[in-house]
Amino acid sequence: MFENYNAPSDLIPSDPRFGCGPSLIPVQFVKDLADTGVHLLGTSHRKQPVKDLVKGIQEGLRTYFNVPSDYTIAVGNGGATFLFDMIALGIVEKKATHFTCGEFSQKWFKSSKLVPWIEAEEVSVEYGKGITPELISGSDLIACTLNETSTGVQLDQIPGMDENTILAVDATSGGGQCPMDVSKTDMYFFSPQKVFASEGGLFVCIMSPKARERALKLNDDKSRYIPGIMNWKTCLDNSDKNQTYNTPAISTLYFLNEQIKLMNKEGYEAVQEEAQKKADLVYGWAEEKPYLSCFIEEPKYRSVSVATINVDEKIDVNGLLKKLGSDKIVYGIDSYRKLGKNQFRIGLFHNIKLDDLNKLTRLLSNAIESVL
Numbered sequence: 001m002f003e004n005y006n007a008p009s010d011l012i013p014s015d016p017r018f019g020c021g022p023s024l025i026p027v028q029f030v031k032d033l034a035d036t037g038v039h040l041l042g043t044s045h046r047k048q049p050v051k052d053l054v055k056g057i058q059e060g061l062r063t064y065f066n067v068p069s070d071y072t073i074a075v076g077n078g079g080a081t082f083l084f085d086m087i088a089l090g091i092v093e094k095k096a097t098h099f100t101c102g103e104f105s106q107k108w109f110k111s112s113k114l115v116p117w118i119e120a121e122e123v124s125v126e127y128g129k130g131i132t133p134e135l136i137s138g139s140d141l142i143a144c145t146l147n148e149t150s151t152g153v154q155l156d157q158i159p160g161m162d163e164n165t166i167l168a169v170d171a172t173s174g175g176g177q178c179p180m181d182v183s184k185t186d187m188y189f190f191s192p193q194k195v196f197a198s199e200g201g202l203f204v205c206i207m208s209p210k211a212r213e214r215a216l217k218l219n220d221d222k223s224r225y226i227p228g229i230m231n232w233k234t235c236l237d238n239s240d241k242n243q244t245y246n247t248p249a250i251s252t253l254y255f256l257n258e259q260i261k262l263m264n265k266e267g268y269e270a271v272q273e274e275a276q277k278k279a280d281l282v283y284g285w286a287e288e289k290p291y292l293s294c295f296i297e298e299p300k301y302r303s304v305s306v307a308t309i310n311v312d313e314k315i316d317v318n319g320l321l322k323k324l325g326s327d328k329i330v331y332g333i334d335s336y337r338k339l340g341k342n343q344f345r346i347g348l349f350h351n352i353k354l355d356d357l358n359k360l361t362r363l364l365s366n367a368i369e370s371v372l
Ligand SMILES: Cc1ncc(COP(=O)(O)O)c(C=O)c1O
Pocket: 021, 078, 079, 080, 081, 082, 104, 105, 145, 147, 148, 149, 150, 170, 171, 172, 173, 191, 200, 201
């Protein structure tokens, strides 16, 4: 259907990367890292240059999210998936309730479910619907996902917690640009390869004093088996010294630190406003075109970080994306693989320019309308 499509040159975006993660890493970051020459890559994480990087990340995030001074910013290897298990093993005391609405929130639930000495409960909605978490009596941890990357649903609000309940938020693909007051959460964690434009393999977990206390308390419970690599006390002790427990990828730390500096130049408020403008552009386009529709029907749950747009079944989305990909014009906007919909899933991350999204939407319309 699209084998012979030729994109008009004025509709070609300046960068083809619109994927929902890993996201667009600015090429300038890579050049700047190369310019550090012999002074960073190949350095131990116990030495000052790498500790300075970790400190830069921790202080930068504290400023960006206006994190209260008694909160801890923990950093470690393994990414958000690793934290799913680390939370199930070392933070949930007796029972976790998971609010799920897609692949990633369910993956986290499955991690909790596997731990034999805790109970895990799932409150779910079908894919494409949004969910609003609540405080559940009898649960000591409420798990929710700021932005469900597989479907493009974001949280509309979070509940207040009582003194015995931890609110844990997986902020992997929305953290930094989807609205949320981090000081109202107990654990706000993410892998940095989305809005924060870095590589994978790392986690950042912003923790309230209540969450820290829980981690240290359960660490002393010798009846629990917690693997050494997932030990919260070790993680917290190292993070307090601006270190990770085991050896991190320096490039991941470097890119993350650069991105935080970039985002701090604008500030959290301004970044959220920009994200909203991008979302308005993409969802507005989907509402205007008869062959498109928004996958998320309720506007309050539509993500400002990942937009999912249904396309009329007559249109061969995979064929179109294959052609645009082989022409090196657009990468990564196919539907989440397990969702298998005739759909575009478009990253609205901070480094993806509004002007490029404007070109992308016009380009996709131009291609589709050429075959209608
Ligand atoms: C919402 C969400 N949670 C968790 C993950 C897993 O992150 P990682 O692969 O870094 O463990 C992802 C990855 O896309 C995600 O989007």
